[in-house]
Amino acid sequence: MKSPKTSHQGQGWSLDERDPKFIEQLMPYWKWFYDHYFRVKTDGWHHIPSHGPVLLVGSHNGGLASPDTSMMMYDWFRRFGTERLCYGLMHQSAWKMSSPVTRLAAKAGAVQAHPKMGIAALRQGAGVLVYPGGAQDVFRPYKDRHKIELAGRKGFIKLALREKVTIIPLISVGSHETLFIVGDCYEQVKMLHQWGLPWIEDTDPEVFPIYLGLPWGIGIGPAPNFPLPIPIHTRVCRPIVFERYGREAARDRTYVDACYDLVATKMQEALDQLVIDSGKE
Numbered sequence: 001m002k003s004p005k006t007s008h009q010g011q012g013w014s015l016d017e018r019d020p021k022f023i024e025q026l027m028p029y030w031k032w033f034y035d036h037y038f039r040v041k042t043d044g045w046h047h048i049p050s051h052g053p054v055l056l057v058g059s060h061n062g063g064l065a066s067p068d069t070s071m072m073m074y075d076w077f078r079r080f081g082t083e084r085l086c087y088g089l090m091h092q093s094a095w096k097m098s099s100p101v102t103r104l105a106a107k108a109g110a111v112q113a114h115p116k117m118g119i120a121a122l123r124q125g126a127g128v129l130v131y132p133g134g135a136q137d138v139f140r141p142y143k144d145r146h147k148i149e150l151a152g153r154k155g156f157i158k159l160a161l162r163e164k165v166t167i168i169p170l171i172s173v174g175s176h177e178t179l180f181i182v183g184d185c186y187e188q189v190k191m192l193h194q195w196g197l198p199w200i201e202d203t204d205p206e207v208f209p210i211y212l213g214l215p216w217g218i219g220i221g222p223a224p225n226f227p228l229p230i231p232i233h234t235r236v237c238r239p240i241v242f243e244r245y246g247r248e249a250a251r252d253r254t255y256v257d258a259c260y261d262l263v264a265t266k267m268q269e270a271l272d273q274l275v276i277d278s279g280k281e
Contacts, residue, residue: 178227179213
């Protein structure tokens, strides 16, 4: 299937923006953070087949830095090579940031979090990484660091059913301790917005966290952060296979809900076990 292209070149609407050579240039930096800063432990990579499309469903952690995401990507490329296609579905609001940042993200394999981009990538035999929980997940309070938050978003289920691909969950512990999210004041800020306060970049952030971390000390709002050097343990979980697939299955709301509940339950069970295995109880 030919990669979709539009007039929005450089904004995540083309699979061709991914640059293996650029990814190779990133590998030494990722390796240093992997080995020395986060001291990553990882397991379960045998669950990912050596070729073919797969939908990787992750749980976001650690604010906008989300260090477990980059460490997972480093693991993917060091095991499968930079030539094996892997794309990450990045939320539309992230593409509204400065163009240099989004161009670099696209070169590393980020594409718009839109069904047509996920479909196009899977039909090219790629791994597709998606974090359904989005902002609600990556900025969930510290007390909920060991809880799976998919925010009720079921587009990834419909994608898997329609394209008949296996879901493989990705989980981690440690990365949500790289900053301490105290709480969320989104409802209060939303009220101010209704009274006339504009959103930054005219984009509803969906969350407005208060957190302790670098470089701000006290951070307010979904601002970028630099993660603390906390050890991270990542795990690739067993594949989740549904009873039936296809367009009809993807249009069956009751069935989609059941598949969503199954994935959320399996991921929570796996995270509970990883917490025990990592001594984080």
